[in-house]
Amino acid sequence: MLTKRIIPCLDIKDGRTVKGINFESIRDAGDPVELAILYSQQGADELVFLDITATVEKRKTLVELVKRIAAxxxxxxTVGGGISAVEDVALLLQNGADKVSVNTAAFKNPTLISDLSNQFGSQCIVLAIDTKKEEDGEWYVYLNGGRTKTDTKTMEWAKQAVALGAGEILLTSMNNDGTKNGFALDITKALSTTLPIPVIASGGAGTMEHFTAVFKDAGADAALAASIFHYKEIGIPDLKNYLCQQNIPVRL
Amino acid sequence: MVAIIKYNSGNVQSVQYALQRLGAASVVTDDESVIRNAEKVIFPGVGHAAPAMQYLREKGLDKLIVSLQQPVLGICLGQQLMCNYSEEGDTDCLGIFNEQVKLFVPPAVGVFKVPHVGWNSIYNLSSILFKGVAENDFVYSVHSYYTALGKNTAATTDYIVPFSASLQKDNFYAVQFHPEKSGLVGETILKNFINLP
Structure with a gap:
């Protein structure tokens, strides 16, 4: 049976993890590779590396990092953050990344998605959407790391992206992100039951029950979280054992 | 030495890294004599069947692959190209395995997603490739097309329909999943391949 995926996300700046914390078993909390190895040993199903490096020159460090991770x-x-060109993606994939995620650049230039999926295949193109529920009760697309609002509804953009060849949707609810009050079940469910491709839910994980809800009630294919794993609030083996007891298929 | 066949397909690097972690020397090449003289050959692949077959034919690699005598392992698209025919781009393939490759068709929207992405279990393991792997262990796959069950099926996975997660015939081995991305289970499978006589 196909299992639900648990995906820790690591924020990377200048080749180092942001908000790194010391685990007993690793020497350097800032080294993404050490943390990645630890998470994979603990049973993480995939990893996402989000590069928040500001400058273009420093981006070279990302390729070097991707090589080390892959080795x-x-x-x-998956590698994401500021990707806007086919050449960027070619370089990341050639150096061992399995997938790339695109966000703002794809919204501004949707043909980027079709260009990428035609050249590399849909399976390695993840569309990341930052979304926020406004007072009118609708979920809208936000850009630039959540700083810029658009008038486009999230469902519309997601459907368009699927038509263009996106292989998965990584959906982050800005209303929920950082709250630890649980995932945004309504928009996750709306996308997950409407779209023909997998949906990764992100933003709001605080307890193990939140994962049960996002898988059982919202039908997410995968759940992504950062701080609860980084700060050891929830261990991946404990989480997966718990989900298994809840009759949610996971890889143990 | 393991020869990894170089052609217009993605992420060959991951296979080489996985072999490196197992201490096996490998080379990525499309040189006929290097491939023919390698102890083992890996035929990887991520991408589309039609341009991949076209490229293999242009380079003469199609005739080379089917004539190889040493153990050959097809991975993902590699497995599909080793079959007779793929619905992807209506493509005639290498014909090592007398099987058809078909598109997953979900019974309803939102019930099964396509591509089949993630960790799924393998069972009815019948190849030496799976020595030390338990029934229902998990492996990682990403694919929209599948190989039907047939007489060469060496492992089965269920997704929409039961399909061939692995095939084996004589010196030809193939897996639909990515052993190079399948954690310790994947490492065991690659190690078994490398250690074949």
């Missing part, structure tokens, strides 16, 4: 871990990983 050292034996599970799939």
């Amino acid at each position: 050292n871990i034996n599970i799939p990983f």
Whole structure:
């Protein structure tokens, strides 16, 4: 049976993890590779590396990092953050990334999605959407790391992206992100039951029950979280054992 | 030495890294004599069947692959191209396995997603490739097309329909999933392949 995926997300700046914390088993909390190895040993199903490096020159460090990650871990990983050109993606994939995620650049230039999926295949193109529920009760697309509002509804953009060849949707609810009050079940469910491609839910994980809800009630194919794993609030083995007891298929 | 066949397909690097972690020397090449003289050959693949077959034919690699005598392992698209025919781009393939490759068709929207992405279990393991792997262990797959069950099926996975997660015939081995991305289970499978006589 196909299992639900648990995906830790690592924020990367200048080749180092942001908000790194010391685990007993790793020497350097700021080294993304050490943390990646630890998470993969603990049973993470995939990893996402989100590069928040500001400058173009520093982006070279990302390619070097991707090489080191690929050489050292034996599970799939996605690289995202500021990707806007086919050449960027070619370089990341050639160096061992399994998938790339695109966000703002794809919204501004939707043909980027079709260009990428035609050249590399849909399976490695993840469309990341930052979304916020407004007072009118509708979910809208936000850009630039959530700083810029658009008038486009999330469902419309997601459907368009599927038609263009996106292979998965990584959906982050800005209303929920950082709250630890649970995932945004309504928009996750809306996308997950409407779209023919997998939906990764992100934003709001605080307890193990939140994962049950996003898988059982909202039908997410995968759930992504950062701080609860980084700060050891929830261990991946505990989480997966718990989900298994809840009759949610997971890889143990 | 393991020869990894170089052609217009993605993420060959991951296979080489996985072999490196197992301490096996490998080379990515499309050179006929290097491939023919390698102890083992891996035929990887991520991408589309039609341009991949076209490229293999242009380079003469199609005739080379079917004539190889040493153990050959097809991965993902590699497995599909080793079959007779793929619905992807209505493509005639290498014909090592007398099987058809078909598109997953979900019974209803939102019930099964296509591509089939993630960790799924493999069972009815019948190849030496799976020595040390338990029935229903998990492996990682990403694919929209599948190989039907047939007499060469060496492992089965259920997704919409039961399909061939692996095939084997004589010196030809194939897996639909990505052993290079399948954690310790995947490492065991690659190690078994490398250690074949």
